Amino acid sequence: MTDSFSQRLLSWYDRHGRHDLPWHHNRNAYRVWVSEIMLQQTQVTTVIPYFEAFMERFPTVQDLARAPVDDVLSHWSGLGYYARARNLHKAAQQVVNDFDGEFPADPQTLESLTGIGRSTAAAIVAQAYGIRAAILDGNVKRVLARYHAVPGWPGKTAVLKTLWEHAEAHTPSERITDYTQAIMDLGAMVCTRTKPDCQACPVNADCQAFAHSETHLYPGSKPKKAKPEKTTWMVIVEDSEGRILLERRPPSGIWGGLWSLPELDPAYGAEELQQACEQELSLTCSEPELIGGFRHTFSHYHLHIQPARLTVSDNNTVADSDRWQWLHRDQALNLGLPAPIRTLLTEPEQAALL
Structure with missing residues (x-):
């Protein structure tokens, strides 16, 4: 045989x-x-x-x-x-x-x-x-x-x-x-x-x-489980020089080690994003501009991403470090970015179609 x-x-x-x-x-x-x-x-x-x-x-x-x-x-x-x-x-x-x-x-x-x-x-x-x-x-x-x-x-x-x-x-x-x-x-x-x-x-x-x-x-299927649904704010924060704030994700877990946009607690309403940026990022920002949200599916859950664009309105900015970087878009795009974040930074309208 x-x-x-x-x-x-x-x-x-x-x-x-x-x-x-x-x-x-x-x-x-x-x-x-x-x-x-x-x-x-x-x-x-x-x-x-x-x-x-x-x-x-x-x-x-x-x-x-x-x-x-x-x-x-x-x-x-x-x-x-x-x-x-x-x-x-x-x-x-x-x-x-x-x-x-x-x-x-x-x-x-x-x-x-x-x-x-x-x-x-x-x-x-x-x-x-x-x-x-x-x-x-x-x-x-x-x-x-x-x-x-x-x-x-x-x-x-x-x-x-x-x-x-x-x-x-x-x-x-x-x-x-x-x-x-x-x-x-x-x-x-x-x-x-x-x-x-x-x-x-x-x-x-x-x-x-x-x-x-x-x-x-054949082969037999993996037993199916309903994927949980999660939601997050992702903020595109820009300073006066047009640089974007990026955060390195933890080494393990989803998008481990990649650079991504800061995330904010989904419990905040849109009208509370300025307050959230101050409390969680120590930044004073302008009113947010909402961008079309989209859903990204991982192997074990769906993530609903609601992006928002904000501008830093004073000089009290997060300092560059191993975790945080202020970068112009062309610099950011040379880093390891998750595909949806890359699309969001280059073609935000397309991200909403993902």
Whole structure:
């Protein structure tokens, strides 16, 4: 079964797979690693321009390790899940400091690096070093769950264990670089989340879900919970020089480590924003100008953002520090900003449509 599955998949890949992705060129462990982290929960078409810009700015792991974290976050802005960027930066420093700038060729050693899990470690050694290692990213989970009709949500330990066993069994000893790309491509291009093209699938002859017309049942869905709704004021505070006040968010949590606009308690009414700025930011401001609000959805809640623009009316301003910065817009846009904040600073009318 293993030989048949992998052989059919590789034959399909030779004809239909993706052979010209940016990380396939000048392939090395660093480029593979960055692409794998970017591709977590992000589509290939979205990742490609980010990857190319990232490689231009940080061509080697040494360049990434010595770069300021704000620079790294700036080049990640818009990709989301910003913990990935912070972990990428930390892991680059580990590779430089602990491994002389060379990525280990051992999956378990790779897993000791910040932000690298079992599947990512396997993808690095398979694609960069040609070492046999089974991968199990989201696309592969979907392919194997359907092929073997594995019931249940892959987030459950028992289900994940079964899928890993199948992944190990199907991984060949030869052409491992092509195989890992092939099974990811099959999930992304054919065995898609909705409306899979089963007739074009090279392993449909013995796919259990296809045989019973039950592809929609696999993999099992994560139990749904209603996302809570939260609200906040975000204030665009400008001083007499046209500079905007930005606040660095805490290193962990939503938008961790990024620069954002100051937030005010949603309990304040619009007519109380001047008072709120004085009490919470120690700033004396003009009357607020409200901008169209919008909702931003995170993985576990919805955030209703109501922006307001205010002008500082005296010289009693927050001093620059590690937490606060007064910056002109062009300077601000060079920092790591969450995508909605970047849009709010450049095209506030568009932010209201997000």
